[in-house]
Amino acid sequence: MKFPGKRKSKHYFPVSARDPLLRDSMLQEMQPESEGGASYIVGIDQTMVDIEARVDENFVARYGLTPGESNILNDDMSEALYQELRSHDLISHQFAGGTVGNTLHNYSVLADDRSVLLGVMCSNVKIGDYAYRYLCNTSSRVDLNYLQGVDGAIGRCFTLISDTGERTFAISPGKMNELRASSVPEEVIAGASALLLTSYLLRSKPGEPMPEATMQAIEYAKKHQVPVVLTLGTQYVIADEPQAWRDFLRDHVSILAMNEDEGFALTGLKDPLMAADKALEWVDLVLCTAGPNGLFMASYTEEEFKRTTQHPLLPGAIAEFNQYEFSRAMRRDCCQQPMKIYSHIAPYMGGPEKIMNTNGAGDGALSALLHDIAANGFHRSSVPNSSKHAREYLTYSSLAQVCKYANRVSYQVLNQHSPRLTRGLPEREDSLEESYWER
Numbered sequence: 154m155k156f157p158g159k160r161k162s163k164h165y166f167p168v169s170a171r172d173p174l175l176r177d178s179m180l181q182e183m184q185p186e187s188e189g190g191a192s193y194i195v196g197i198d199q200t201m202v203d204i205e206a207r208v209d210e211n212f213v214a215r216y217g218l219t220p221g222e223s224n225i226l227n228d229d230m231s232e233a234l235y236q237e238l239r240s241h242d243l244i245s246h247q248f249a250g251g252t253v254g255n256t257l258h259n260y261s262v263l264a265d266d267r268s269v270l271l272g273v274m275c276s277n278v279k280i281g282d283y284a285y286r287y288l289c290n291t292s293s294r295v296d297l298n299y300l301q302g303v304d305g306a307i308g309r310c311f312t313l314i315s316d317t318g319e320r321t322f323a324i325s326p327g328k329m330n331e332l333r334a335s336s337v338p339e340e341v342i343a344g345a346s347a348l349l350l351t352s353y354l355l356r357s358k359p360g361e362p363m364p365e366a367t368m369q370a371i372e373y374a375k376k377h378q379v380p381v382v383l384t385l386g387t388q389y390v391i392a393d394e395p396q397a398w399r400d401f402l403r404d405h406v407s408i409l410a411m412n413e414d415e416g417f418a419l420t421g422l423k424d425p426l427m428a429a430d431k432a433l434e435w436v437d438l439v440l441c442t443a444g445p446n447g448l449f450m451a452s453y454t455e456e457e458f459k460r461t462t463q464h465p466l467l468p469g470a471i472a473e474f475n476q477y478e479f480s481r482a483m484r485r486d487c488c489q490q491p492m493k494i495y496s497h498i499a500p501y502m503g504g505p506e507k508i509m510n511t512n513g514a515g516d517g518a519l520s521a522l523l524h525d526i527a528a529n530g531f532h533r534s535s536v537p538n539s540s541k542h543a544r545e546y547l548t549y550s551s552l553a554q555v556c557k558y559a560n561r562v563s564y565q566v567l568n569q570h571s572p573r574l575t576r577g578l579p580e581r582e583d584s585l586e587e588s589y590w591e592r
């Protein structure tokens with residue numbers, strides 16, 4: 154694992170006196186990690202490839218699709234849509250996709266370490282087909298050994314970009330929802346630092362086993378105290394039944410990732426800070442991305458061990474909300490006196506000069522948060538006596554540092570075409586501190 158502490162520690166966890174147990178020599182010893190992976194993330198996804206095409210505004214309306222939404226197509230519509238894209242030569246890119254698949258891939262690239270993907274894969278893969286492309290475009294650090302074979306195609310996600318830059322997904326599901334509960338291995342969930350899920354998993358046709366497989370994974374995660382991370386799909390999935398999603402969060406989820414639109418659909422609050430604050434009623438840690446306005450995080454920490462920021466205090470609906478952003482996130486139930494902490498960061502370097510692609514920028518931010526969570530697990534098992542583990546923290550770094558890291562990774566995604574990182578961040582990121590607020 155690329156341990157965040159291996160970088161200049163001040164970049165990732167702003168302590169002035171370093172942990173005496175965490176000397177460089179010890180970190181060196183920690184580097185060669187066994188293949189089994191002491192610390193990994195597991196996730197479930199609807200296995201799919203993204204087929205990106207530029208279309209005119211009428212296109213989306215002609216197929217009766219809701220703009221901006223992730224729409225499900227029937228077989229006839231999929232075929233007609235695909236044929237139209239092909240005959241007009243509109244397809245510009247094809248990548249492996251899926252929101253959890255993207256996030257696990259990015260996690261594995263950033264951490265240079267193992268993650269485990271659960272889902273389906275064609276039993277009979279042919280060179281050049283979509284399943285083949287999916288496998289070829291997934292990091293070799295993503296463990297695909299637990300995928301369940303199916304007799305048929307994986308999903309296709311037509312990613313339709315209009316003239317205005319709006320992105321509409323049209324999903325041809327194939328067999329993507331055929332994952333059975335019996336294909337969810339308890340031991341893999343039990344050993345993970347976190348279980349990653351998306352709200353899309355609960356959206357399937359009657360009789361398809363994916364929702365049951367998802368609930369089975371949640372049951373194992375609870376049994377083994379593995380934090381459940383949920384990324385909300387699109388606002389429409391949530392807006393259909395917001396109360397059911399609030400109950401779901403309260404009952405099953407510890408860490409929530411969403412963008413401001415999804416936050417609004419969930420809470421009825423437009424301000425991402427207030428939406429994140431509201432979500433703390435149900436979960437322990439919230440990442441809320443807000444496009445050109447950067448991102449917010451909110452969590453709990455132990456009142457006695459809160460740490461005051463050295464950054465300027467920020468105005469907002471909660472006055473000086475970032476006052477304790479140098480604290481580390483904890484589960485509310487692990488705090489004797491829980492207090493809420495918040496942080497915000499503006500886009501890294503003000504955003505790229507030219508945005509290549511916003512698709513997956515939020516997934517990128519979440520993969521950085523997962524890296525920090527896994528690093529905490531890794532550090533806990535490597536240096537159990539460290540003062541860093543005197544209390545049960547969720548993250549290795551402070552909320553402010555996780556924001557920085559998440560934001561930095563989003564920037565990287567905006568700067569390339571695919572939602573999946575082609576390489577990790579520059580090894581030392583020496584410029585991070587100095588150049589952060591320039592431009």
Ligand SMILES: Nc1ncnc2c1ncn2[C@@H]1O[C@H](COP(=O)(O)OP(=O)(O)OP(=O)(O)O)[C@@H](O)[C@H]1O
Pocket residue numbers: 411412413442443444445446447448499500501503504505508511512513514515516517518560563564567
């Ligand atoms: N127009 C922009 N200018 C600068 N930075 C941006 C812009 N759009 C996004 N970002 C950066 O990317 C991060 C995530 O963006 P956004 O909120 O659009 O994610 P998202 O909608 O969840 O994306 P996806 O669902 O496709 O993964 C933001 O927090 C910000 O750092």
Ligand SMILES: O=c1[nH]cnc2c1ncn2[C@@H]1O[C@H](CO)[C@@H](O)[C@H]1O
Pocket residue numbers: 199201202203223249250251252253255310322324351353354386512513516572
């Ligand atoms: O229904 C779905 N299930 C899983 N992933 C989806 C669905 N719709 C869109 N995406 C995925 O979301 C990613 C960007 O966040 C895209 O890469 C797309 O593949």
